[in-house]
Amino acid sequence: MTAVSSPSHRISAFFHRKPQLRLGLLLTAPMLWLGLAYLGALAALFITAFWSTDVFTGKVVTDWSFDNFVTLFSDSVYRTITFRTVGIALLVTVIDAVIAFPMAFAMAKLASPKAQRVLVIMVMTPLWASYLVKAYAWRTLLSGNGVLNWLLDPLGLSAPGYGVTATVITLSYLWLPYMILPIYAGLERLPVSLVDASGDLGAKSFRTFRSVILPLTFPAIVAGSIFTFSLSLGDYIAVKIVGGTSQMLGNVVYDNIGAANNLPFAATVATVPVVIMLVYLAAVRRTGALDNL
Amino acid sequence: MSKPARVLLWTALGAGFAVIYFPLLVVLLNSVNADTTFGWPPKSFTLEWWGRAITNEGALHALWTSVIAGLSATAIALVLGTMAAFALQKYRFFGRNSLSLLVILPIALPGIVTGIALNNAFRTIFGLDLGLMTAIVAHATFCIVVVFNNVVARLRRMGGNLEEASMDLGADGMTTFRLVTFPMLRSALLAGGLLAFALSFDEIIVTTFTLGTGMETLPIWIYNNLFRPNQAPVVNVVAAVLIVVSTVPVYLAQRLSGGDSSSGGRI
Numbered sequence: 087m088t089a090v091s092s093p094s095h096r097i098s099a100f101f102h103r104k105p106q107l108r109l110g111l112l113l114t115a116p117m118l119w120l121g122l123a124y125l126g127a128l129a130a131l132f133i134t135a136f137w138s139t140d141v142f143t144g145k146v147v148t149d150w151s152f153d154n155f156v157t158l159f160s161d162s163v164y165r166t167i168t169f170r171t172v173g174i175a176l177l178v179t180v181i182d183a184v185i186a187f188p189m190a191f192a193m194a195k196l197a198s199p200k201a202q203r204v205l206v207i208m209v210m211t212p213l214w215a216s217y218l219v220k221a222y223a224w225r226t227l228l229s230g231n232g233v234l235n236w237l238l239d240p241l242g243l244s245a246p247g248y249g250v251t252a253t254v255i256t257l258s259y260l261w262l263p264y265m266i267l268p269i270y271a272g273l274e275r276l277p278v279s280l281v282d283a284s285g286d287l288g289a290k291s292f293r294t295f296r297s298v299i300l301p302l303t304f305p306a307i308v309a310g311s312i313f314t315f316s317l318s319l320g321d322y323i324a325v326k327i328v329g330g331t332s333q334m335l336g337n338v339v340y341d342n343i344g345a346a347n348n349l350p351f352a353a354t355v356a357t358v359p360v361v362i363m364l365v366y367l368a369a370v371r372r373t374g375a376l377d378n379l
Numbered sequence: 380m381s382k383p384a385r386v387l388l389w390t391a392l393g394a395g396f397a398v399i400y401f402p403l404l405v406v407l408l409n410s411v412n413a414d415t416t417f418g419w420p421p422k423s424f425t426l427e428w429w430g431r432a433i434t435n436e437g438a439l440h441a442l443w444t445s446v447i448a449g450l451s452a453t454a455i456a457l458v459l460g461t462m463a464a465f466a467l468q469k470y471r472f473f474g475r476n477s478l479s480l481l482v483i484l485p486i487a488l489p490g491i492v493t494g495i496a497l498n499n500a501f502r503t504i505f506g507l508d509l510g511l512m513t514a515i516v517a518h519a520t521f522c523i524v525v526v527f528n529n530v531v532a533r534l535r536r537m538g539g540n541l542e543e544a545s546m547d548l549g550a551d552g553m554t555t556f557r558l559v560t561f562p563m564l565r566s567a568l569l570a571g572g573l574l575a576f577a578l579s580f581d582e583i584i585v586t587t588f589t590l591g592t593g594m595e596t597l598p599i600w601i602y603n604n605l606f607r608p609n610q611a612p613v614v615n616v617v618a619a620v621l622i623v624v625s626t627v628p629v630y631l632a633q634r635l636s637g638g639d640s641s642s643g644g645r646i
Contacts, residue, residue, distance in 0.1 A: 115462055116482075123520075124496075128496045131492075134503075188388050192388040205392075212400065320492060327605070340491070
């Protein structure tokens with residue numbers, strides 16, 4: 087038993103007897119990084135939202151006031167942009183859920199196990215084909231002499247051009263895989279026997295869907311919606327690429343940091359999506375959706 | 380299930396994939412479209428844009444920056460994500476649920492929030508100048524969750540039996556980790572690392588706010604050149620290359636994770 091006396095053995099025996107200490111060591115670095123640095127940064131941002139910028143020097147003035155929030159809520163421009171952003175995010179989420187559900191269902195319940203693997207890879211591949219490349223692809227598709235107009239012209243139709251519709255289409259396209267994958271994972275876990283049992287008890291397809299499948303996969307849909315909703319809320323690049331003149335909250339934040347050099351107001355605007363997301367996360371925590379991420 | 384329902388579902392799946400892949404195909408085709416405004420249908424084809432892209436110094440330099448940032452962020456995320464995964468999966472303690480929420484937060488909150496929060500913190504709290512380092516720190520922050528998810532899924536599937544057996548047979552903690560735990564985690568770590576790298580490589584919003592001025596990652600280079608008419612064809616080639624190359628990490632990660640991270644996330 088020479089190993090007993092080796093220092094490394096003694097050290098690990100020491101840690102083995104002290105699980106608290108092991109946990110502490112494991113947690114220190116991630117907690118410092120996420121807990122202090124990241125949460126600290128968020129807290130600092132929130133505090134900055136109550137400050138202001140000196141009009142002449144452009145420097146941040148650390149006087150506390152609610153002025154920024156008053157501007158945000160009273161100025162009709164910002165109100166419109168807030169409603170537009172939340173509206174677009176909701177619409178994108180609903181569109182993605184409606185498109186993703188049947189796709190995920192076919193993948194999880196109709197395809198063979200071997201085909202399932204291939205289909206999952208097929209969903210994931212475009213997920214990594216660069217955000218910008220995809221947004222840009224839609225720009226060329228939607229452009230005046232682009233493919234869509236070429237396809238639609240014989241039917242007497244035309245592409246929507248750049249604007250809110252184009253933004254909704256592009257965002258729905260970008261985030262679709264984020265909806266398909268969690269729903270697929272949820273449906274994969276759903277036992278077929280429950281669906282069969284429902285049928286045996288006389289339920290028609292729609293009734294089975296409404297009373298059995300939907301309630302059981304709801305957490306998975308919510309999990310997907312966290313991404314589609316949050317990613318849409320904060321986006322400003324797709325809007326710049328295909329949005330025409332319409333703006334979203336992200337554009338206001340971006341412009342206030344860059345051109346306007348008003349960090350406090352940018353911080354104020356940024357608290358809107360944060361508050362919306364935190365309320366949303368708190369609301370969906372009970373559904374168990376967060377374990378589906 | 381009834382036959383019409385099956386046909387309908389298969390059709391939906393096929394149509395969905397057609398919509399997903401059609402725009403990407405158009406980008407690939409446009410990268411050899413001789414018309415600089417990508418008029419459709421293409422009248423003639425050329426490889427000129429490819430030649431210009433391969434020798435484009437800005438793009439190559441940006442690619443290099445992206446690779447460095449991605450590798451560094453991935454390395455940090457691998458360490459921190461694995462530590463957090465062990466702590467949360469193997470121990471029950473007060474605040475455990477809040478902590479798992481905290482790991483998710485950097486990707487659950489919109490990128491622009493993470494971006495300006497870190498931008499503000501780096502400059503005003505820590506008094507740092509933005510540079511490559513700050514971008515790496517920012518990337519690592521949202522990459523942690525990808526590694527975390529992969530490792531947690533693997534640990535959950537592994538259980539603790541083999542480690543207990545190893546300890547019963549007299550191996551100490553380090554030896555057990557080296558000979559039992561780590562080998563079983565290896566593919567999950569590789570999958571998590573690949574996905575973290577891909578996530579970092581593609582990130583643009585957070586990068587915009589945390590990378591020093593005058594530096595470009597590849598997405599930022601694309602964005603800066605997107606609206607320059609004479610650069611459009613070169614951007615298109617870079618886009619086409621990214622589409623093709625992006626299939627590699629996804630394929631590898633999927634093989635390596637053995638399906639335990641089939642759920643979504645930005646994963």
